[in-house]
Amino acid sequence: MAAIELRNVTKKFATADGGTYTALKDLSLTVEEGQFCAVVGPTGCGKSTTLTLVSGLELASSGEAVVHGQPVRGVDTSTGFVFQQDAVFPWKSVLDNVAAGPLFRGTKRSEANGLARDWLRRVGLSGFEDRYPHQLSGGMRKRVALAQTLINQPRILLMDEPFSALDVQTRAIMSTELLQLWDQTKPAVIFVTHDLEEAIALADKVVVITAGPGTVKAEFDINLPRPRVVQEIRFDPTFTRLYGQIWEALRDEVDEAYTRTTTLSRVAS
Amino acid sequence: MSDTPLRSDAPMAAPAMADSADTPTRPADRPPSRRGRRNARRRVLMAAARVAIVVVLLTVWQLAVNAKVVDPFFWGEPSGVWDELVSWVTVGTPQGSLSEQILVTLQEAVLGFVIGVILGVVFGIALGRVRVLAELFAPFLKVANSIPRIVLGAIFTVAFGFGIQSKVILAVVLVFFGVFFNAFQGTREVDRNLLANARLLGASPWRVTREVVLPSAFTWILASLHISFGFALIGAIVGELLGANKGLGLLIRSSQNNFNMNGVLAGMVLVAIIALVAEALITLLENRLLRWRPPQYHGAAAVE
Ligand SMILES: Nc1ncnc2c1ncn2[C@@H]1O[C@H](COP(=O)(O)OP(=O)(O)OP(=O)(O)O)[C@@H](O)[C@H]1O
Numbered sequence: 394m395a396a397i398e399l400r401n402v403t404k405k406f407a408t409a410d411g412g413t414y415t416a417l418k419d420l421s422l423t424v425e426e427g428q429f430c431a432v433v434g435p436t437g438c439g440k441s442t443t444l445t446l447v448s449g450l451e452l453a454s455s456g457e458a459v460v461h462g463q464p465v466r467g468v469d470t471s472t473g474f475v476f477q478q479d480a481v482f483p484w485k486s487v488l489d490n491v492a493a494g495p496l497f498r499g500t501k502r503s504e505a506n507g508l509a510r511d512w513l514r515r516v517g518l519s520g521f522e523d524r525y526p527h528q529l530s531g532g533m534r535k536r537v538a539l540a541q542t543l544i545n546q547p548r549i550l551l552m553d554e555p556f557s558a559l560d561v562q563t564r565a566i567m568s569t570e571l572l573q574l575w576d577q578t579k580p581a582v583i584f585v586t587h588d589l590e591e592a593i594a595l596a597d598k599v600v601v602i603t604a605g606p607g608t609v610k611a612e613f614d615i616n617l618p619r620p621r622v623v624q625e626i627r628f629d630p631t632f633t634r635l636y637g638q639i640w641e642a643l644r645d646e647v648d649e650a651y652t653r654t655t656t657l658s659r660v661a662s
Numbered sequence: 663m664s665d666t667p668l669r670s671d672a673p674m675a676a677p678a679m680a681d682s683a684d685t686p687t688r689p690a691d692r693p694p695s696r697r698g699r700r701n702a703r704r705r706v707l708m709a710a711a712r713v714a715i716v717v718v719l720l721t722v723w724q725l726a727v728n729a730k731v732v733d734p735f736f737w738g739e740p741s742g743v744w745d746e747l748v749s750w751v752t753v754g755t756p757q758g759s760l761s762e763q764i765l766v767t768l769q770e771a772v773l774g775f776v777i778g779v780i781l782g783v784v785f786g787i788a789l790g791r792v793r794v795l796a797e798l799f800a801p802f803l804k805v806a807n808s809i810p811r812i813v814l815g816a817i818f819t820v821a822f823g824f825g826i827q828s829k830v831i832l833a834v835v836l837v838f839f840g841v842f843f844n845a846f847q848g849t850r851e852v853d854r855n856l857l858a859n860a861r862l863l864g865a866s867p868w869r870v871t872r873e874v875v876l877p878s879a880f881t882w883i884l885a886s887l888h889i890s891f892g893f894a895l896i897g898a899i900v901g902e903l904l905g906a907n908k909g910l911g912l913l914i915r916s917s918q919n920n921f922n923m924n925g926v927l928a929g930m931v932l933v934a935i936i937a938l939v940a941e942a943l944i945t946l947l948e949n950r951l952l953r954w955r956p957p958q959y960h961g962a963a964a965v966e
């Protein structure tokens with residue numbers, strides 16, 4: 394049984410002028426138990442929307458999202474979601490932010506704090522326990538968000554450009570760290586990114602989504618050996634070959650999306 | 663005092679009360695806790711200038727009275743107001759000691775304020791969170807908000823008598839709507855990402871309300887508290903004007919009946935002092951509760 398299955402999902406949004414906008418169209422995607430799946434695609438193609446369908450925050454207009462064999466009907470707390478936008482609680486200290494999940498789930502305060510300290514150490518934020526989010530850098534906040542989600546040891550892990558706010562070095566360190574953490578509990582992962590190198594370095598499978606309405610254009614299996622060291626893997630010849638293939642598929646969509654926005658703005662002006 | 667001299671939410675901004683409560687007060691920018699030395703000097707200068715303005719105004723007034731340009735029978739005079747205050751403090755008022763009058767009014771205002779705020783927050787958040795409730799009650803609230811609530815004071819005085827009860831209820835009614843609309847708006851404006859995050863992290867609806875909705879609506883609620891205490895005070899004073907045994911409102915009323923304008927003005931000075939002290943306390947509370955917010959003024963917490 395697959396961990397995550399999207400069966401021909403279509404998602405339509407109501408627009409301001411009373412019409413509908415189709416963000417996803419007939420998208421099908423399967424992620425096996427313990428599989429790390431990266432999703433790439435041009436901006437606005439519906440990657441975030443896909444994740445909200447899997448998490449149950451939104452329901453599909455047609456088609457079905459299935460998690461562990463159960464159709465998704467609402468939010469399931471065994472799913473972890475690292476949002477694209479800042480979603481840490483600004484009124485909670487860093488420690489309280491990370492401890493929030495266990496506390497919500499009924500863990501005792503002292504125990505939750507202990508867990509949270511441990512996770513803060515893992516994301517390299519020891520010593521920042523008492524800060525408020527606005528006193529952190531964007532990258533640090535992102536790491537708080539990561540710790541906040543991972544502390545719950547989700548069976549399904551959805552990550553929406555989690556490293557986009559990080560500098561290149563931290564990003565490489567965090568990627569390696571993420572792979573180690575993932576290896577410990579082996580959740581099924583959908584990892585959205587714009588960075589193709591990152592996608593290949595991390596994933597078992599890279600999925601290319603078409604320019605909106607989004608649907609799967611192509612899937613690529615990444616047969617690079619694990620454990621991987623993210624900083625070095627890009628020199629592997631297989632990596633280079635895969636990069637060429639996937640970029641080929643992705644480029645058309647990016648061009649398409651770009652042309653569309655520029656023509657739109659030309660029409661508008 | 664406050665550094666924004668033209669704040670429209672100063673407690674005595676009373677006249678618009680009947681119809682303005684449905685436009686939620688925007689959260690005020692929080693004054694910074696720390697400033698540079700230059701700012702400190704600027705503040706001292708500012709305060710001095712303000713005091714100077716008051717002194718000049720009072721002097722002109724007094725001189726105009728002395729020169730018989732202004733008739734103190736209608737308009738009072740600063741020295742007379744001062745004498746009145748001194749005599750109230752040393753001798754007492756015609757209706758008992760001054761402290762008793764102040765305490766009664768304060769008690770009415772504070773009780774009305776606390777009850778009104780609690781009801782406003784609870785109803786605001788409940789209706790903001792539960793769509794059905796909002797739909798159900800919206801027309802009632804619109805109607806209730808459109809009647810000039812101060813008139814209810816007349817009914818309350820008859821129904822609940824000359825004691826503090828009628829004043830407290832009037833104050834509650836005046837406070838409720840402002841707080842309610844702000845709490846409602848604040849609840850509606852909670853960041854959807856934060857709500858989604860809390861739910862996925864495992865929070866029950868009740869904990870989402872308590873740990874996400876409440877703190878994030880606090881900015882709005884606290885902004886409404888500044889005007890709300892003013893409303894509570896108005897409720898207490900108007901209630902007393904309409905009929906009471908004790909209180910500052912009665913003191914003002916009986917001074918008016920005796921054509922003692924200095925007494926009326928002295929009463930107003932006392933009410934203003936109470937309002938200003940309350941305003942300062944609420945600002946303190948605001949700064950404490952909103953500690954997590956980034957400072958919004960340039961150079962505030964950057965140099966430590
Ligand atoms: N709540 C909504 N209401 C209306 N339209 C929406 C809504 N959410 C998303 N959309 C539209 O759906 C499309 C897909 O949005 P989505 O956020 O999934 O894109 P994305 O692939 O994550 O883009 P990016 O890479 O820039 O984050 C966009 O065109 C967006 O305008």
Ligand SMILES: [Mg+2]
Binds near residue numbers: 440442
């Ligand atoms: Mg997105």
